[in-house]
Amino acid sequence: MKSVKYLVLSLFVIMQAGYAQEEIDHEVSTDVPELHEFHKTIYTLWHKAWPDKDYEMLKSLIPDIEKGYQKIKDVELPGILRHKKDTWDNHVNTLKQYVNKYKTAAAEGKKQQLLDAAEDIHSQFEYLVRTIRPVLKEMEEFHKSVYVLFHYYTPEYDYSKIKETVSGMTVKMEDLMKAELPQRLEDQKDIYEKAVNNLNDSVKSLYTIVNQEDNEEAIKRAVNKMHSRYQELEAIFD
Secondary structure (H helix, E strand, O other): OHHHHHHHHHHHHHHHHHHHHHHHHHHOOOOOHHHHHHHHHHHHHHHHHOOOOOHHHHHHOHHHHHHHHHHHHOOOOOHHHHHHHHHHHHHHHHHHHHHHHHHHHHHHOOHHHHHHHHHHHHHHHHHHHHHHOOOOHHHHHHHHHHHHHHHHHHHHOOHHHHHHHHHHHHHHHHHHHHOOOOHHHHHHHHHHHHHHHHHHHHHHHHHHHHHHOOOHHHHHHHHHHHHHHHHHHHHOOO
């Protein structure tokens, strides 16, 4: 009987741990499926109907545009993107205005205004994509470690997870140090390199502190400093 109870308890613990990992995996994802889905409509709008000035096709897209907007409006950003919520919400509100403008132009038969509204909707979709898409894939990978470390393992003070995450973070930091800015961001290069070097210093310091001893106060202080340095780097591209 005891062995059965032990087995049930063990399974419960495993299920709870699995759920926690599932939650973390979701929270560190920068994917917004609703944008991918809406892209199908945007593609037809921008690459077929708009260049051909196919007004009937533009009108026929209204139900799909409305449906896409509604889904995007109801999106709850994963945790790793919630610091971008204000920017995201502003772009969603502007998208709503353009969708209304599009519908009005179609209803009134104002062809040029319909074309203009289609262009506006396309541009606003691009702004939404840029809001959630990281400037560099190396930053995205590094941010995943920052997120779980700062929001999960440090507040609960799971020392083994902290140590494991910081160790992996040093490798990601090396990749970030080697990353090259896109050409369109060349004017940001000097301040970017300074911010990356500051972040690198804080990661090295954190790694040393974590591996010296299990000192909760010192480790939390070092994590907070590293997190602030990452925020300074990210702010360059806001």
